[in-house]
Amino acid sequence: MAGPLTTAPQRVAVVGAGWAGLAAAVELVDAGHAVTLIDMAAQPGGRARSTPSTTLPQQDNGQHILIGAYRDTLAMMRRVGVDPDAVLLRTRLSLRDPQGRGLALGGGPATVAFALGVLRWQDCPWPDRLALLRLALGWRLGGFRCEPDQSVQEFAQGCPPSVYQALLEPLCVAALNTPAPQASAQVMLTVLRDALFGGPGSADLLLPRAPLDALFPRPALAWLMQRGVAWHPRRPVRQLRPAPGAGWQVDDLPPVDQVVLACSATEAARLVHPLAPHWSRQALAIRYQPIATAWIDAPPARWTAPMLRLSDGPAQFAFDLSALGGPPGCFTLVASGAADLAAQGAAAAGQALLAHWQRCFGPDARLRSVRIEKRATFACTPGLARPAARVAPSLWAAGDYVEGPYPATLEGAVRTGRQVALAVAASGAGQVLGMKSPST
Ligand SMILES: Cc1cc2nc3c(=O)[nH]c(=O)nc-3n(C[C@H](O)[C@H](O)[C@H](O)COP(=O)(O)OP(=O)(O)OC[C@H]3O[C@@H](n4cnc5c(N)ncnc54)[C@H](O)[C@@H]3O)c2cc1C
Structure with a gap:
């Protein structure tokens, strides 16, 4: 928790309602600030969202795994009323x-x-x-x-x-x-x-047994709206400019004191380009890696665990969705770092994943659907210089790509969201919380 308010309430616009933006908004609201939350999509959740599908009641954007070490994510879920034990299956x-x-x-x-x-x-x-x-x-x-x-x-x-x-x-x-x-x-x-080597249970796998939406995005949005947050879905932010006097003007919305850019690195780079050119260049230099997820129908299986490691093919892991609250005989195959697969296009990638399944588990299987997220995460390469959380005075960035020790994960996103919210409060009070300044 951010603790009692020590500074004048700030008007803060959070651009992007993925897990980073939602975490920032929760932390800001708890500290007593007035938050406007904006997203170009109709629903919250960003890359970790669920949407209605033609083949399943709700389909996640891709199979996600959490682990016991996701301390801040699990705490955030609890803060908005979600019981992690109810929506996640914990296994060793x-x-x-x-x-x-x-x-x-x-x-x-x-x-x-x-x-x-x-x-x-x-x-x-x-x-x-x-x-x-x-x-x-x-x-x-x-x-x-x-x-x-x-x-x-x-x-x-x-x-x-x-x-x-x-x-x-x-x-x-x-x-x-x-x-x-x-x-x-x-x-x-x-x-x-x-x-x-963290605390007990830190290596445990926490596998979603509810749609990703129910893990955090929807409950967080409901929690925020109950507390008066102004929510603007389907609203791509086009322009950010300094407001006359002080603060920021986000498109034609009422001016705010501070802005948290929790959108993609590319969009953040575009929005701040003339204001913070060095930051913008760093954000644009980020490269990405795809993830392909295939949904497979096959005879129900009795696996030793809901997740199995695969080799000798494009996918690294297979999941039995029936062990995770899904329909019987429904499985997912996940290929991470899947640049080669993505280059083939969705149809060929789907067939390659189906063929991998059949080699591992037998021919009786059908591809239900395949989804390739080309920019699933940033490519986590050696010595990568990631843009800082502080873009300019009273202008912040949150998201899994922002400077930090973690790869692109839900935990990385939530942590930057929380940290930026604490820095917003501190900057309102004229303090510095150890967030690095950019050299613009
Ligand atoms: C297929 C797949 C599988 C993954 N698997 C895992 C996993 O197993 N475990 C794990 O921890 N992580 C996983 N990840 C990574 C995880 O999903 C991301 O790290 C996390 O969701 C990033 O959250 P974010 O809030 O930083 O960004 P995003 O989720 O990208 O949120 C950004 C938001 O900004 C909005 N936006 C963008 N531009 C604008 C604009 N101009 N105006 C308004 N809104 C805008 C977008 O609509 C979006 O809602 C996976 C990702 C994918 C794609």
Whole structure:
């Protein structure tokens, strides 16, 4: 919670009602500020939204996974009245494939759970298990730090191939949505630190068993509107300019004291271009990675876990939606870092994913639909300079791409939203909260 108001109430426009914008708005309202929330879409949620579909009552924009270490996201959900235990299925981290091969963790303190999981990893040769434990000890002793320009592949030199292929590579592409040869080892180490070696349960998988909308976006919007937030859906913001005197003019809306740009990096770059050229250039320099999700109908299966790791094909993970409150015999396949697949177009990508399914689980399957999000997340490459949260005085940016230790995730988005809201309050009081200034 932001705590009691220590500054004059600010009028704040939040542009973008994805998870970052919603988190910022909740924090701002709790601190007593007057918030206007604007989005070009009809509904909140951004990339983590659900929409009605022709084949399912509600279809998510793509299969999402949360983990126990998503501390701020889970806290935000609770703040707007959502019980995470009711909408998320919590399971221990399992990276097992359809044949039951792979690492699976048990319960207990994180380090103990990891060590026991490695020791019990039966299909991994003993020398490789011991090598992994030595590696993990090295990460820990090194403070989970490495050279900023190292890729995950370079960093993993010396890691046994079995461990690389069955653990580091799938974790990297799942968490960073960037293939290991191009992915930042430093960000990967941060994820490993917080997930595998955080508090108890931090590595747990939290799998949505309700549409993404119900996890946070809809309840957050209802919570905000009950508290007087002005909500403007279907309203693409076209222009941002300094208001006469002070503050900002967002299109033809009433002027505000501060603005939080929680829209995409590209849109934020466009809106601030003449005002903050360096920030704008940094935001425009970001590159993206696609994610493809295929929905498959197949005979109901009895899997050992709702999520299985796949290899030898474009998808890395398969999910049994019937174990997650979905219809029986409905599954998803997820291909992250899917630039090659996306380049083929949706129809060919769908067929490639269906063929991968059939190789893994048998021929009796039908492709229900496929969705390719070309700009699913930023490409989390080594040494990437991400734009700062402070764009200019009283102008802020929130979103998964904004400078921070995490890859593009719901947790990264929510954290920047919260931090920017706290900085808005502090800047209103003339304080500095440790947010970095841009060199415009
Ligand atoms: C297919 C897929 C799978 C993913 N899987 C996972 C996962 O398993 N786990 C995980 O943690 N993360 C996952 N992610 C990433 C996660 O969805 C994002 O990190 C998160 O949703 C980003 O939120 P955001 O608020 O920063 O941005 P966005 O969600 O992009 O929100 C930006 C909002 O701004 C609005 N907007 C843009 N321009 C304007 C404008 N000019 N005027 C008004 N409004 C505007 C947009 O409509 C949008 O609502 C996945 C993403 C995708 C696409």
